[in-house]
Amino acid sequence: MAFKLPSLPFGKSEAELIPQGRLSGPMLWVIAIMVALTVIAAAAGLAFSNTVRNASDALTGGVTVQIVNAQAGERDRQAQAALRALRTTPGVAEASLVSQHEIDRLIEPWLGAPAGGDAAIPVPALIDARMRDPVTGETLGALRRSLRTVAPSARVDAQSTWLEPVFGAIGTLRWLTLALVGVLGFALAAAVLLAVRNALGANRETIEIVHLLGGTDRQIARVFQRSIGFDAAGGGAIGLALGLVVVLLLGRQFGGLGAGLVSSGALGWSDWILLALVPVAGVALAMFTARQTVLRALKTML
Amino acid sequence: MSSSTEGEIVQFDNVGLRYGTDREVLSNVSFTLFLGGFYFLTGASGAGKTSLLKLLYLAQRPSRGAIRMFGADAITMPREHLPLLRRRIGVVFQEFRLVQHLSAFDNVALPLRVSGVAEREIAKPVADMLEWVGLADRMHALPAQLSGGEQQRVAIARAVIHRPEMLVADEPTGNVDPDMAVKLLRLFEALNRLGTTVVVATHDVHLLKRVPDSLIMRLDKGRLSDPTGALRYPPRVPRTRAELD
Numbered sequence: 001m002a003f004k005l006p007s008l009p010f011g012k013s014e015a016e017l018i019p020q021g022r023l024s025g026p027m028l029w030v031i032a033i034m035v036a037l038t039v040i041a042a043a044a045g046l047a048f049s050n051t052v053r054n055a056s057d058a059l060t061g062g063v064t065v066q067i068v069n070a071q072a073g074e075r076d077r078q079a080q081a082a083l084r085a086l087r088t089t090p091g092v093a094e095a096s097l098v099s100q101h102e103i104d105r106l107i108e109p110w111l112g113a114p115a116g117g118d119a120a121i122p123v124p125a126l127i128d129a130r131m132r133d134p135v136t137g138e139t140l141g142a143l144r145r146s147l148r149t150v151a152p153s154a155r156v157d158a159q160s161t162w163l164e165p166v167f168g169a170i171g172t173l174r175w176l177t178l179a180l181v182g183v184l185g186f187a188l189a190a191a192v193l194l195a196v197r198n199a200l201g202a203n204r205e206t207i208e209i210v211h212l213l214g215g216t217d218r219q220i221a222r223v224f225q226r227s228i229g230f231d232a233a234g235g236g237a238i239g240l241a242l243g244l245v246v247v248l249l250l251g252r253q254f255g256g257l258g259a260g261l262v263s264s265g266a267l268g269w270s271d272w273i274l275l276a277l278v279p280v281a282g283v284a285l286a287m288f289t290a291r292q293t294v295l296r297a298l299k300t301m302l
Numbered sequence: 303m304s305s306s307t308e309g310e311i312v313q314f315d316n317v318g319l320r321y322g323t324d325r326e327v328l329s330n331v332s333f334t335l336f337l338g339g340f341y342f343l344t345g346a347s348g349a350g351k352t353s354l355l356k357l358l359y360l361a362q363r364p365s366r367g368a369i370r371m372f373g374a375d376a377i378t379m380p381r382e383h384l385p386l387l388r389r390r391i392g393v394v395f396q397e398f399r400l401v402q403h404l405s406a407f408d409n410v411a412l413p414l415r416v417s418g419v420a421e422r423e424i425a426k427p428v429a430d431m432l433e434w435v436g437l438a439d440r441m442h443a444l445p446a447q448l449s450g451g452e453q454q455r456v457a458i459a460r461a462v463i464h465r466p467e468m469l470v471a472d473e474p475t476g477n478v479d480p481d482m483a484v485k486l487l488r489l490f491e492a493l494n495r496l497g498t499t500v501v502v503a504t505h506d507v508h509l510l511k512r513v514p515d516s517l518i519m520r521l522d523k524g525r526l527s528d529p530t531g532a533l534r535y536p537p538r539v540p541r542t543r544a545e546l547d
Contacts, residue, residue: 206401212361213460214389215416217382302363302381 018203018223027195027228028235034188035239035282036246038181039275043247045177046271048170055167060134061093062159063143065127069153072122079125082151086129089146091139098126124155135160185285192232192289196224200297211301221294225287232286236279244275309337310370311468311499312358317367319353326365327353328524333533335501337467340494342510343503345521351503352396352472354521358501359393359470360384372467389417392466392498394474398457400445406432406456407441413464431459434489436482450477458486468499475506487512 065082069075079097086095103123104114111121131139135158147154160167200207207220251267267275312335319328328350335341345351356362357369360376369376371387379387392413400409411428432441435455437448445453454477461469469490475483483506491513494500504510510518520527 205399206403208361209399209401210412210416211385212359212388212393212399213413213416214385216385219416299381302361302384 018199018206018227027192028231028238030191030195031188031232031235031282031286032238032242034184034191035236035279036242037239038184038188038282039240039243039278040246041177041180041184042278043243043250043267043271043275045174045181046267046274048174048177050266050268050271052167052170052174055163056160060160061131063129063131063135063140064157064159064162065095065129065143065147065151066155066157067125067127067151067153068155069124070122075122075125075153078151078153079127082147082154083127085147085150086127086143089143091132091142093130093132095127095129098128185281188282189285189289192228192286193293196228196290196293197297199224200294207298208301211298217295217298220298221291224294225291228290229283229287232283233279236282239282240276240279243278247275310334311337311372313368313370314357315368317357317364317369319350319357319362320365326524328357328364331367331524331526333519333526333528335468335499337499338494338497339499340491340513340516341499341501341519342513342516343501343519343521344505344507344510347505349521350524351521353524355393355470355472355501355503358468359391360388385416389413389464390467392461392464392469394454394457394461394469394471396472396476396503398445398453400453400456400460402445405442405444406437406448406452409445409456410459410463412460417464419464427463428459431463432456435459435486451479451482454478455482455486458489462489462493462498465493465496466498468501469493471500471502473504474502475504475509483509484512 065086067075067079067082069078083095083097086092103126107123108114114121114123129143133139140156140158143156144154147156210220247267255266312333314331314333317328317331318326320326331354343351343354353362357364360371363377372390374383374387376387401412404412407428410431411424414424414428429438429441432438435458437452437455437459440448440452443452445456448456454474458471458474461471471490474490475486478486487509490500490502502509510516517533519533526533
């Protein structure tokens with residue numbers, strides 16, 4: 001399938017030099033598939049980037065203090081003492097005790113509804129603290145030292161430490177999707193190159209005649225460039241639509257999970273603009289490849 | 303890139319041409335063509351007429367020797383400059399070489415379009431030219447729908463539509479009836495009177511007699527017969543475009 005080229009200034013003549021159907025063939029659909037895959041890969045990459053960025057923003061200064069003590073009374077006493085100490089420690093922006101209700105809600109998926117009285121499993125008290133600066137090993141050491149006397153059962157950890165392997169994996173996935181976008185771009189260029197070479201071979205006689213009548217390499221290259229450009233524009237539009245449908249469906253499914261980490265990867269308006277630019281980049285890449293392929297091939301002719 | 307001041311538009315000097323490692327199909331060919339001249343190129347089949355014409359319409363570079371066209375060195379000229387030279391030449395190919403997916407009209411319009419002539423300035427001259435060669439009612443036909451003679455007339459119309467400075471025709475009357483052959487020759491003569499240098503390769507000895515002022519270039523086994531040196535050093539006073547006007 002190929003579009004009939006519109007009449008352009010000094011363009012009708014060029015556009016009709018080569019039969020358009022023979023030039024591009026199924027290129028429109030090849031480009032549509034490439035663009036759809038690229039949109040999906042790019043959306044995944046952007047979502048991974050957002051996840052890492054939003055989560056690291058939230059966790060960079062976060063510190064969790066656990067009071068691990070089986071005696072409920074002692075646990076509460078140390079928790080209150082630790083909370084007071086933290087609030088007077090330099091560098092701590094805020095500190096708050098996580099309520100028992102919130103703790104119960106967090107562990108419910110694993111341990112079920114909390115049992116009352118003596119049957120209750122002892123669960124550490126939690127203090128959520130936020131530092132003014134990113135947490136370093138030095139910061140953690142200072143906090144541990146300051147809490148040692150008032151709350152001997154305190155365990156101090158940076159929140160980012162817990163999720164570091166997850167972020168590492170997500171970061172790797174982000175690079176993988178970027179690489180995938182690159183590979184798809186390369187594949188698109190390769191498909192265009194093969195189609196143009198094929199078309200050059202099929203139209204060699206016409207090209208020779210045009211050359212002998214005074215046609216320039218650039219005029220001939222423009223014919224191929226335009227044909228591929230129109231196919232790329234059509235294929236890009238179809239591919240973008242297909243890709244966006246898939247991205248929206250996946251987004252809805254992941255959004256339904258209700259998990260905070262997944263929600264933090266939601267695409268912003270700038271991400272949607274970037275996705276909309278994928279077919280534009282595809283058209284530019286396809287036209288550039290077509291032009292360069294033709295010009296290089298014609299150099300071998302007189 | 304202009305014609306030389308003496309009116310010489312083509313100069314071949316000891317030109318040789320071989321394809322691959324075969325023997326030379328043209329050897330030591332030397333001649334000069336003048337603006338406004340009418341030349342017949344004759345010779346037996348295989349004498350090298352088509353090869354010589356290919357050099358003339360810049361489809362081929364020689365294996366050796368020097369060629370100057372329109373005052374420029376055609377051997378060393380960068381290939382990106384060749385289109386401008388080619389636009390000054392009209393060519394009637396022996397096998398017509400019409401573009402098969404274009405109508406007769408679009409084939410004839412092709413030289414104008416590649417030269418960048420505006421679309422609104424194309425329709426009338428192309429229609430007039432097709433009418434002149436008797437194909438007004440066939441202008442929308444594709445080459446495959448035309449007879450050999452009709453295709454040849456389209457090829458001739460395409461070669462002359464842009465008023466070339468030099469017309470190179472390879473057996474242009476080979477597929478047309480005698481009346482049409484005479485008519486086409488009259489067209490070439492009319493163009494010649496307007497200043498176009500005409501080079502016609504032909505087997506037809508009757509054709510040679512119909513243009514009394516023409517010069518005959520005879521090829522024999524790749525060599526140009528020029529016993530008096532008249533082709534290389536023409537005795538007659540060259541005509542310039544100014545004189546012709």
